[in-house]
Amino acid sequence: MMGVSSESIQGESAERLTTRAMLPELQEVLMRGFSTVKHRHGSPTRIALAAAAGVLLLTAAFVPASMLASAPTPAAGSATVDGNTGDWSLGADFFGDMNDGVDGHPVRAKFYAKYDCDAGVLYGLVLVQGDEQARQDRPDEAYITIDGSGKLTDPSDGNDGTPPDFAWVNGDGTLADGWEASGPLAPGSYTIRAHVLVADDSADGYTPMDLIGRNAPLVIDCAGVAPTQGTRTPTPEPPGGGVAPTTGTRPVNTLPPTDTIDQSATSGPGGAGLVLLFLGLGSFVSLVATRARRRPAAIEVKEDIDRR
Numbered sequence: 001m002m003g004v005s006s007e008s009i010q011g012e013s014a015e016r017l018t019t020r021a022m023l024p025e026l027q028e029v030l031m032r033g034f035s036t037v038k039h040r041h042g043s044p045t046r047i048a049l050a051a052a053a054g055v056l057l058l059t060a061a062f063v064p065a066s067m068l069a070s071a072p073t074p075a076a077g078s079a080t081v082d083g084n085t086g087d088w089s090l091g092a093d094f095f096g097d098m099n100d101g102v103d104g105h106p107v108r109a110k111f112y113a114k115y116d117c118d119a120g121v122l123y124g125l126v127l128v129q130g131d132e133q134a135r136q137d138r139p140d141e142a143y144i145t146i147d148g149s150g151k152l153t154d155p156s157d158g159n160d161g162t163p164p165d166f167a168w169v170n171g172d173g174t175l176a177d178g179w180e181a182s183g184p185l186a187p188g189s190y191t192i193r194a195h196v197l198v199a200d201d202s203a204d205g206y207t208p209m210d211l212i213g214r215n216a217p218l219v220i221d222c223a224g225v226a227p228t229q230g231t232r233t234p235t236p237e238p239p240g241g242g243v244a245p246t247t248g249t250r251p252v253n254t255l256p257p258t259d260t261i262d263q264s265a266t267s268g269p270g271g272a273g274l275v276l277l278f279l280g281l282g283s284f285v286s287l288v289a290t291r292a293r294r295r296p297a298a299i300e301v302k303e304d305i306d307r308r
Helices: 006-040 044-062 271-307
Strands: 094-099 109-116 121-128 143-146 151-153 165-169 178-184 188-199 206-211 216-220
Touching: 094 188, 109 188, 121 188, 151 178
Parallel strands: none
Antiparallel strands: 094 109, 094 206, 109 121, 121 178, 143 151, 143 188, 165 178, 188 206, 188 216
């Protein structure tokens, strides 16, 4: 299973130490900017460049790379591909929104993803939103592709417990709430496309839905993850020998996925908030620099009046 490795924690600590080490250099850069304003009466362009350099250095030092670009990594775990979504989390397993490919158009489906490092299997779940319904009667338009070529999984794979597997969620043969699937995939960097048709009253009777960006980045990294040790539960034998009878079950509606939000993803200030903070600091620096540039002119006028 995947998890938070000691390397990532050490990397975060190293980032903080690097930030502290850069503080004297940042202070020196900012003081040079103010010195230029005070003693050389620099031009507005030079003042603006000095202020911008200070803001950019501060932003690079204080905003971690993880905030500037979130790694598109699936959650750790696995799922039983049977159309029952009870083993999925809408918070922790969320991967990306899906729409019709037009910027600004509403999100009409969502894609969730997990990866099992022990088995080398990617699991995906598509759920349409609100009162939407997926077109189960178009199995050729429900799939996952990797790197834009070939299908990792689609309805033709069936559901025999060995990946690739595919199962519709609450399907009635014509419409469904989405689909669940799995497929073998080695760790690495890829692009992924999750696709489904959403039924509507358009001329075609549907609208294609894909991950926003269609072929979205996907990074699977299992480095440093220890394999789990699993034990098989023995099957009890019936008294007197023979084969135990099987128990049949009727199909039932799937359990809803849990809605657990990953608290680690929301801890600390967001990258956007930090960027706004440093932009505000840059504005303040520019204001002070402009006032400092104008002040000597006022002093010169006062000296002329004294001479007269």
